[in-house]
Amino acid sequence: MAMLEVKDIHTYYDNIHALKGVSLEVNEGEIVTLIGANGAGKTTTLRTISGLIRPTAGQVKLNGEDLADYETHELVYKGISMVPEGRGVFAQLTVEENLEMGAYSRNDNRVRDDIENIYTLFPRLQERRRQVAGTLSGGEQQMLATGRAMMARPKLLLLDEPSMGLAPILVEGIFDTIQNINKEGTTVLLVEQNALMALSIADRGYVLQTGEIVLSDTAKKLSNNKMVQKAYLGVD
Amino acid sequence: MSEARNNTAPSSVWKSVLRFGLVGGAIALYFCMVGMVAAFDQRFLVAGQLTLGDLVLYVGPFLAGLSTARALADRTAWQRLLFGLLAGAVAALPSILIMLFSQQVNIGAVFVSLSSPLINILTFGRGLPDGLPLLVGVFGLLGLLGAAYTFLSQQARNAVNLALLVIVTVALFSDIPIRVIEKYFSARVARAIFQGNALLPLSAVVLSLLTVGLSYFGSLRAAKKKVGESKKPERLILGRYPINQVLSWALVIAFLLVLPQTDRVLAHVMMFIGLYVMMGLGLNIEVGFAGLLDLGYVAIFAFGAYTIGILTTQAAIGTFGLSFWVALPIAVIVGVVFGALLGIPVLRMRGDYLAIVTLGFGEIIRLLALSDWLSPLVGGAQGIVRIPSPSIAGFDINSPERYYYLVLIGVALTAFLAVRLRDSRLGRQWMAMREDEDVAQSMGIDLVQTKLLAFAIGSASAGFAGAIFAARLGGIFPHSFSLIISITVLSAIIIGGFGSIPGVIVGAAVLVGLPELLREFNEYRFLIYGILLVVMMLTRPAGLLPTDTFKRELESLEEGDEGMNNPVSAGG
Ligand SMILES: Nc1ncnc2c1ncn2[C@@H]1O[C@H](COP(=O)(O)OP(=O)(O)OP(=O)(O)O)[C@@H](O)[C@H]1O
Ligand SMILES: [Mg+2]
Numbered sequence: 179m180a181m182l183e184v185k186d187i188h189t190y191y192d193n194i195h196a197l198k199g200v201s202l203e204v205n206e207g208e209i210v211t212l213i214g215a216n217g218a219g220k221t222t223t224l225r226t227i228s229g230l231i232r233p234t235a236g237q238v239k240l241n242g243e244d245l246a247d248y249e250t251h252e253l254v255y256k257g258i259s260m261v262p263e264g265r266g267v268f269a270q271l272t273v274e275e276n277l278e279m280g281a282y283s284r285n286d287n288r289v290r291d292d293i294e295n296i297y298t299l300f301p302r303l304q305e306r307r308r309q310v311a312g313t314l315s316g317g318e319q320q321m322l323a324t325g326r327a328m329m330a331r332p333k334l335l336l337l338d339e340p341s342m343g344l345a346p347i348l349v350e351g352i353f354d355t356i357q358n359i360n361k362e363g364t365t366v367l368l369v370e371q372n373a374l375m376a377l378s379i380a381d382r383g384y385v386l387q388t389g390e391i392v393l394s395d396t397a398k399k400l401s402n403n404k405m406v407q408k409a410y411l412g413v414d
Numbered sequence: 415m416s417e418a419r420n421n422t423a424p425s426s427v428w429k430s431v432l433r434f435g436l437v438g439g440a441i442a443l444y445f446c447m448v449g450m451v452a453a454f455d456q457r458f459l460v461a462g463q464l465t466l467g468d469l470v471l472y473v474g475p476f477l478a479g480l481s482t483a484r485a486l487a488d489r490t491a492w493q494r495l496l497f498g499l500l501a502g503a504v505a506a507l508p509s510i511l512i513m514l515f516s517q518q519v520n521i522g523a524v525f526v527s528l529s530s531p532l533i534n535i536l537t538f539g540r541g542l543p544d545g546l547p548l549l550v551g552v553f554g555l556l557g558l559l560g561a562a563y564t565f566l567s568q569q570a571r572n573a574v575n576l577a578l579l580v581i582v583t584v585a586l587f588s589d590i591p592i593r594v595i596e597k598y599f600s601a602r603v604a605r606a607i608f609q610g611n612a613l614l615p616l617s618a619v620v621l622s623l624l625t626v627g628l629s630y631f632g633s634l635r636a637a638k639k640k641v642g643e644s645k646k647p648e649r650l651i652l653g654r655y656p657i658n659q660v661l662s663w664a665l666v667i668a669f670l671l672v673l674p675q676t677d678r679v680l681a682h683v684m685m686f687i688g689l690y691v692m693m694g695l696g697l698n699i700e701v702g703f704a705g706l707l708d709l710g711y712v713a714i715f716a717f718g719a720y721t722i723g724i725l726t727t728q729a730a731i732g733t734f735g736l737s738f739w740v741a742l743p744i745a746v747i748v749g750v751v752f753g754a755l756l757g758i759p760v761l762r763m764r765g766d767y768l769a770i771v772t773l774g775f776g777e778i779i780r781l782l783a784l785s786d787w788l789s790p791l792v793g794g795a796q797g798i799v800r801i802p803s804p805s806i807a808g809f810d811i812n813s814p815e816r817y818y819y820l821v822l823i824g825v826a827l828t829a830f831l832a833v834r835l836r837d838s839r840l841g842r843q844w845m846a847m848r849e850d851e852d853v854a855q856s857m858g859i860d861l862v863q864t865k866l867l868a869f870a871i872g873s874a875s876a877g878f879a880g881a882i883f884a885a886r887l888g889g890i891f892p893h894s895f896s897l898i899i900s901i902t903v904l905s906a907i908i909i910g911g912f913g914s915i916p917g918v919i920v921g922a923a924v925l926v927g928l929p930e931l932l933r934e935f936n937e938y939r940f941l942i943y944g945i946l947l948v949v950m951m952l953t954r955p956a957g958l959l960p961t962d963t964f965k966r967e968l969e970s971l972e973e974g975d976e977g978m979n980n981p982v983s984a985g986g
Contacts, residue, residue, distance in 0.1 A: 230856075249855075249860065250856060251854075251855045251856075251858050251859050251860045254857060255858060259856065260856040262850075262856070266850045266852065268845070268846065268849040269849065270845075270849065271845070279842065280857060282842070282843075282846070282857045282858050282859060283857060283858030327856075330857065330858070
């Protein structure tokens, strides 16, 4: 059984039909990517999974359990953690305080150790641990948002466009880190517009177009797919 | 005057003079036209020399000179002074033109304040047109002073600002020092320093010299300290705290306890400030901590007051006749419950929408209190009268001082609660929610619970304040619970600094205390609120006593743009 199972969900914003029957699966230990153009519904899919919006039809299941009965804030206790689009760091708190907030749902005494782990993952954050998050650069904020999500010790990490607005060199760094996080045992659902990078680290991928999944395959096959190459990889 | 130095083109110099001069003139004219200059002219600050009206009038030309000199920073000192003077003189033009115009055409109907007393002030008693050159001269002089101000070092500026502030404060609130001196020394000493309510010129000079001296001495010491910072100064420690901190707290507490004893009016005003501090601290939990912009806060204040009214009144509509002390916790609980209830419908709203809907709630509650429908219970427009004053073990709380102490207890409780909450897990939840609701949720924070707790806990102190308010007045009427209360409380929070607890206290003291103590200000209360808010937003956007997070954010912003001009708090 897949860890995350999204079954034929339909999501509306008032009368805009944003998701028209999206289905996808993420197995434990995988990196799965969801690619698609602007406005395809990628963010909406993540928001639906995390309960920020409710689907009008369809199901989201985690390890076989329907998530419809849970509020968003309860999902973190089920092991789902999200890095929202546009990062959403707490601008007025320092880097370290942001990380501490990330451990809000935990009540064990390993928080300090985990903060140190995050610093090993992102040395840039350690240098700036006392800096106010609002003044970090875009890339640093992305690292912080990712680190903060990791602080919840998620089993499943939902990432919404971690490469947005970053210089190519930083993009590679972030994707390396995602791979590392995954190797340590976190399952990842990665939403991306940067299809090339996303497919290079993912096991499998889904292509979303105007609210519908049009393709799904292993990452390797997707990167060789003519239509994907044309539409998302800039190859003709 | 070498050509190479002059970076500003000659034409732009004149443009600056004209522009800043006219803006300064517009400010001066504005204060004249709203009637402040004439109204405040009765109030002498320095006997025979300077009135509050003069001070208000002088702000415009002073700022004109100051801004002009700033804009011409690349010119020689003499040029800056000269152009500052000219800008000051230009600032006289708008007022002169209006006055001359009023001679030709009767515009009194439009400009009601343009009366002969005002013209008398502007022409220094010489009438039109003889006094006009004098007005130009005085304004020019102020422009010159404004320009000269830009030459002072930061230290000197601080000293001058402080001296001015001290003189104005002492003179405005002279009632208090006079009464204290009369009580503890003698009336003769008071007469040697003050005349009527104003400082005598000599005492003004002595006072300002003293302030300047002390301020200089203080900054010298601070500078020395900075030099020798590496050596850790030895400090006396009392328990866990350094002794000077303990002493200053003891002083503040003694001050708060003793001051109202000196004067009834003062005790009354301080009690009033205390009520607003309580409400400010409560609303600060909603607005400052949790980011919920609530404009209907007065409703909870009304709930507290009406609960006391209904439960304790001895008038005909009263059926309960409870004692104040039984009714007080009920009032607090009613506040908490209704705070949470009013929160339920706005759970999904944010920002502006929340503000508008809560504003509506405030009005609905007031209209309900006025309505015939509820009048059997709450008395309609007649309100509830004959609310007895509380007594404790035969000791009646019936004078302003005693109510003040009751309020002080409430303030202490609320402040304690606010500090503890801010540093608690719940405080963190509020903060996260204020910053980003979605992220807060994905971190495991239950928004519904967090929001309702903010509304409920924030409302407790308003219920408490309302209860004391009702007992103090002995009667309550719907019109006492208008939107203005919500606005005043919110302004106190903004002026003090969002989320900052000491800030709320200072904000309430400034916004509530000043107009109560200064009858002259009452008419212009909201004008002054407005000016204060705008000036604050421009010069100290984080408030008077900002929280650490706010300060940190501003500091790290400033690192980026050092060239930003530092705020000036010049009076005139
Ligand atoms: N709050 C909203 N209200 C109304 N429509 C919305 C809202 N949010 C998104 N939409 C619409 O839903 C559709 C899908 O949006 P979504 O944000 O999921 O796209 P996306 O794939 O994440 O795009 P991008 O790559 O630009 O982030 C778009 O047409 C968008 O306009
Ligand atoms: Mg998106």
